[in-house]
Amino acid sequence: MKKLVCSTIVALGALATALPAMAQELTFWSWRQEDKAQYEKFIDVFEAKNPGITVKFETFEATNYNTILSTALAGGSGPDLMFARAYGGLENVANAGYLLPLDKTNVPALEKFAPAAVAAETVRSSKITYAVPFASQTMLVIYNKDIFDKNGLKEPETVDDLVKAAEKLKASGVMPFGNGTATAWQNEVMVGGIASTLMGRSFYEDLMAGKADFTDKRYVEALTKLKEITKYFPDGFIGLDYASSQQLFSSGMAGMFVGGSYELANFKKQNPKMNMGIFAMPGLKAGDEKLVAQYFDGGYAVNAKTTKKEAALKFVNFLASQEFGQMFADDLNNISAVPGVNFKDSLLGEVAELNKHSIPYIMLVHFRYGEPSGSVLLQGEIQKLFGGKATPEEVGKNLTTGLAAWYAPFKK
Amino acid sequence: MARRLWITALIVPPLAFVALFVVYPIISAFAYAFFQWHGLARGEFVGFANFYRVLFTQPYADWTVNAFTHNVLVFFALMVLQNGVGFLLAYCLWRELPGAAFHRIAVFLPVVLSTIIVGFLWKLFLHPLFGVVNISLRGTGLGGLAQPWLGQDTTALWALIIANAWHMVGFPTLVFLAGMQRIPGEILDAVRMETESEWVKISKVVWPLVAPSATVVFTLLFVGSFNWFELPYIMAGVDGSPHKATDVLGLYFYRTAFGDQSGSGQDFGAGSALAVLIFLFIAIVAGFITFRLRAREIQI
Numbered sequence: 001m002k003k004l005v006c007s008t009i010v011a012l013g014a015l016a017t018a019l020p021a022m023a024q025e026l027t028f029w030s031w032r033q034e035d036k037a038q039y040e041k042f043i044d045v046f047e048a049k050n051p052g053i054t055v056k057f058e059t060f061e062a063t064n065y066n067t068i069l070s071t072a073l074a075g076g077s078g079p080d081l082m083f084a085r086a087y088g089g090l091e092n093v094a095n096a097g098y099l100l101p102l103d104k105t106n107v108p109a110l111e112k113f114a115p116a117a118v119a120a121e122t123v124r125s126s127k128i129t130y131a132v133p134f135a136s137q138t139m140l141v142i143y144n145k146d147i148f149d150k151n152g153l154k155e156p157e158t159v160d161d162l163v164k165a166a167e168k169l170k171a172s173g174v175m176p177f178g179n180g181t182a183t184a185w186q187n188e189v190m191v192g193g194i195a196s197t198l199m200g201r202s203f204y205e206d207l208m209a210g211k212a213d214f215t216d217k218r219y220v221e222a223l224t225k226l227k228e229i230t231k232y233f234p235d236g237f238i239g240l241d242y243a244s245s246q247q248l249f250s251s252g253m254a255g256m257f258v259g260g261s262y263e264l265a266n267f268k269k270q271n272p273k274m275n276m277g278i279f280a281m282p283g284l285k286a287g288d289e290k291l292v293a294q295y296f297d298g299g300y301a302v303n304a305k306t307t308k309k310e311a312a313l314k315f316v317n318f319l320a321s322q323e324f325g326q327m328f329a330d331d332l333n334n335i336s337a338v339p340g341v342n343f344k345d346s347l348l349g350e351v352a353e354l355n356k357h358s359i360p361y362i363m364l365v366h367f368r369y370g371e372p373s374g375s376v377l378l379q380g381e382i383q384k385l386f387g388g389k390a391t392p393e394e395v396g397k398n399l400t401t402g403l404a405a406w407y408a409p410f411k412k
Numbered sequence: 413m414a415r416r417l418w419i420t421a422l423i424v425p426p427l428a429f430v431a432l433f434v435v436y437p438i439i440s441a442f443a444y445a446f447f448q449w450h451g452l453a454r455g456e457f458v459g460f461a462n463f464y465r466v467l468f469t470q471p472y473a474d475w476t477v478n479a480f481t482h483n484v485l486v487f488f489a490l491m492v493l494q495n496g497v498g499f500l501l502a503y504c505l506w507r508e509l510p511g512a513a514f515h516r517i518a519v520f521l522p523v524v525l526s527t528i529i530v531g532f533l534w535k536l537f538l539h540p541l542f543g544v545v546n547i548s549l550r551g552t553g554l555g556g557l558a559q560p561w562l563g564q565d566t567t568a569l570w571a572l573i574i575a576n577a578w579h580m581v582g583f584p585t586l587v588f589l590a591g592m593q594r595i596p597g598e599i600l601d602a603v604r605m606e607t608e609s610e611w612v613k614i615s616k617v618v619w620p621l622v623a624p625s626a627t628v629v630f631t632l633l634f635v636g637s638f639n640w641f642e643l644p645y646i647m648a649g650v651d652g653s654p655h656k657a658t659d660v661l662g663l664y665f666y667r668t669a670f671g672d673q674s675g676s677g678q679d680f681g682a683g684s685a686l687a688v689l690i691f692l693f694i695a696i697v698a699g700f701i702t703f704r705l706r707a708r709e710i711q712i
Contacts, residue, residue: 063650067670070678092677095450180540182563184651185674236540238654239560244539368675372471375674380655387564387654405471 024311026055027079031065038331045327046318053311055081066092073098076305080312084131084301086120088368093301094123099130100302106313107132109320109338116360117337120296124369131299132320133337134328138261138351139192139293139361145275147174147255155279157286159198159225166232169255176232178247178254180240187382188375192293192361193258194229197281198222201289204359208366210409214399223392225284227385238386250274261351265333278347280354292354295361296337370406377402438691444684462685466668472682478656479664486573486660487637493577495629498584499622503614505585506592516589520582527579531646534575538562565657568648572658576643584629591625592618620708627705631698638694641666661690 030039036059043055058079060068066085070093072078084090084099093099104111110118113133121131148154148165151172156162166176181187199222206212212219234240234248249257250270257263267276280290300319302312318324325338335343335351343349360366367374381398384390390398404410445462448455466472501519505512522530537544538561546558561571595618603617619626641662644652650672652659667675669683 063673066678088677089671092671180563182560182653184649184653188674234541236546236558236560236563239538239540239563241535241562244541248541364674368677371675371679373675376651376672379651379653379674383563383654389565389655402471 024053024308026053026081026308026312026315028055028057028081028315029065029069029079030057030059030083031062032083033059033061035332041331042324042327045323046315050311050314050318053314055315069093070096073303078303078305080303080306080308081315082301082303083134083298084121085298086133086296087365088373090121090130090299090301091123091369094128094130098304100304100306100309100312101128102130102132102302102316103128107317107320109317112339113320113337114339116294117296120365121299121301131301132316133296133299134319135297135332135334135337136294136355137297137361138335138355138358139189139196139259140261140278140280140351140354141193141256141258142249142263142267143256143277143279144249144252144254145277147252148277151255155277156282158282159229159284162229162282163232166229166256170232175234175248175254176256177229177234178245178249178257179233179259180237180242180245180248181233181383181386182239183242184379184383185375186242186245187379187386188361188363189260190226190230190258191223191363191378191382193260194281195222195226196291196293196359197283197288198225200283201291201359204362207362213396213410214403215393215396220392220396223382223385223395227392230386238383246270261335261348264347264351268333276347278350278354280357289357292358293361294355294358295364299337367403367407370403372402372405374399374403374407441684441687441691444680445688447681449678449680458681462681463689466682466685466689475656475659475664476686479652479659479661482569482658482660483638483640485569486576486640487634489570489573490577490580490633490637491630493573494581495584495626495633497577498581498629499588501581501585502588502592503618505589519585522579523582523586525579527642528646530575530579531643534571534578535562535647538571562647563654565654568654568658572644572647575647576640579643584633587625587629588622591622595621623705623709627702627709630705631702634698634701635694638690661686665690 028039028043030036032039036057039057043057047054065083066089069078069082073093073096078098084093100106102110110129110132117133117136118129121133122129143155147169151165151168151174153165153168154161156165169176179186179190181190199219203212203216203218203222206216207214230237234245234254237245240248245257246263246266247270248254250267252271252274257267261278264276264278267274280292282288282290300316302309302316306312320338322338322340325336325341328334328336328338329341329343329345329348333345333348335348335355343352363374363378377399381390381395385392385395400410404412444454446457446459448458448461466476501515505516505519525533536542538546540546540558540560540563543561545561549555549558559567561567599617599621603613607613639662640660644658644660644663645666648658648663650663650667651674652663665683665686666672668679668686671678
């Protein structure tokens with residue numbers, strides 16, 4: 001009996017030392033609870049090609065993800081692989097030294113990604129990239145095709161067209177827009193989806209060059225127009241929360257919805273029978289460049305302290321491959337950041353087409369690096385604008401002076 | 413000797429538990445507040461710089477004052493709407509007005525609900541298009557009074573206060589009722605020989621005699637008002653929407669320390685400094701309130 005116990009222990013010990021060579025289990029953390037089934041499918045594809053490596057996909061609630069991840073990383077118990085935020089959110093984690101730098105030597109495919117995509121996962125000061133970007137999102141106008149057809153409406157070519165269409169919808173008892181702005185971040189979405197065209201590419205370029213700030217006439221006039229368009233939002237829209245406004249559109253009570261491309265998959269799930277179309281907000285004149293606002297969502301990063309670096313890099317290279325990008329676009333209905341992906345879904349194809357005329361989603365992309373963040377400022381100021389507590393000029397001035405606290409070009 | 417060992421064995425585990433999970437976190441929060449933080453990596457010792465930052469430099473100073481002012485308002489408003497109404501309800505129940513048995517349960521029922529449910533329920537009540545509040549107003553010809561309650565800076569905080577009062581009014585009611593039921597019958601008989609006035613009865617007899625209940629209820633309300641978090645978080649969001657009109661210290665601390673999705677990130681230094689300030693403020697003032705209120709309690 002004693003002998004049996006001894007030999008079992010020896011055998012187990014031998015197995016335990018042999019195991020890491022035989023099978024490596026990687027943990028992979030995410031904030032996308034709703035995508036778990038799809039990711040598990042992607043992982044199966046990877047595991048089939050890479051015997052000996054298994055990946056365990058674990059999800060956490062999106063709003064608490066940053067906290068959970070940072071706490072785990074600080075305590076030394078983080079995952080091997082993880083979803084990382086983009087821009088300022090990435091820098092928080094990367095600057096603390098928790099992420100493995102990625103470049104063309106360990107992830108060759110990164111070189112072919114769009115520069116704007118890679119920039120989203122790169123720390124500005126060191127120019128080191130820490131994650132493989134996964135998707136971009138686009139702020140645009142989604143409309144209900146059936147409602148538009150029934151009322152003989154087409155995608156608008158000018159702001160006047162849009163106003164006429166809205167009047168017509170209103171007259172036939174349909175809410176022109178379903179949007180509400182009680183949920184703070186929705187206010188920023190309204191600016192991205194409606195005002196990007198109105199402020200124009202030249203304003204964005206001047207802003208980045210330090211030649212303009214938010215008191216610029218082009219920006220203020222864009223906000224003035226935005227405020228006018230809210231006339232076609234539901235009654236009491238400033239008290240309407242995000243979930244309710246989504247329901248107004250997906251239930252067919254509203255004809256249009258200003259939102260991100262991430263809404264498309266959700267609306268389709270809520271109401272599979274609805275035919276949707278998308279357009280970029282038109283300008284005052286028919287020839288004005290129609291712009292959408294684009295940003296990158298996040299990326300896949302490797303823990304700098306992982307003991308299974310080789311396996312983790314293999315997986316990250318898989319996540320940067322076109323094969324994965326294609327599955328990502330097909331199964332998750334999102335705009336994959338991997339170059340050369342074909343979109344089977346016609347709406348996604350259209351979004352990719354609209355992205356050719358885009359400016360960045362300004363506050364998220366460029367002004368979330370200091371306190372107060374541009375997004376928080378903008379959300380509050382737009383709530384004031386919509387609530388009648390500030391004029392467009394005041395909004396522009398408050399944004400500029402608020403950001404001057406840390407944004408050097410605005411310091412005078 | 414065995415007895416001593418036995419006692420030690422009983423005392424050490426809970427003591428260790430409290431030390432590890434109560435004392436240590438509090439002390440470490442104190443310590444965190446004195447360091448600079450780069451994300452989650454602790455930087456150099458900075459003395460009182462984090463405190464100075466949240467109290468005296470912009471934009472933190474304005475945010476701190478704004479949130480603190482709202483907490484003060486919430487405290488006084490709930491003192492009237494929750495504790496005041498609670499006292500009156502308790503008095504009515506104690507006097508056994510018709511339907512008292514039913515109302516004793518009805519008043520306490522919302523207290524049992526979780527804050528999440530109450531938050532969502534009130535968000536539905538206050539929905540600008542389909543909410544029962546606006547629909548009732550329109551239905552009774554008062555459509556002009558229908559408001560986007562949670563979207564206006566003038567009404568949003570009050571909407572939260574009323575939701576909170578509705579949720580919690582049963583608690584002070586119960587405590588006051590228990591206090592009233594402890595008043596000896598002889599005293600009440602004696603009063604009845606002197607006067608029939610309810611007002612005299614309340615102000616001269618009942619109120620002084622339920623002082624111990626008032627101490628409990630006031631102190632808890634004070635602590636609760638300055639730690640207020642769940643309901644604003646659920647109904648207004650972590651940003652204190654609209655434009656910080658519903659911002660309170662709890663939300664502000666949470667955003668600062670842990671970051672919100674639209675913010676620039678986590679700042680444990682400033683967050684810990686806020687946590688320490690909130691803790692000290694509550695501990696000192698609550699101690700003072702308890703001390704002063706205890707002094708006016710009468711032993712029967």
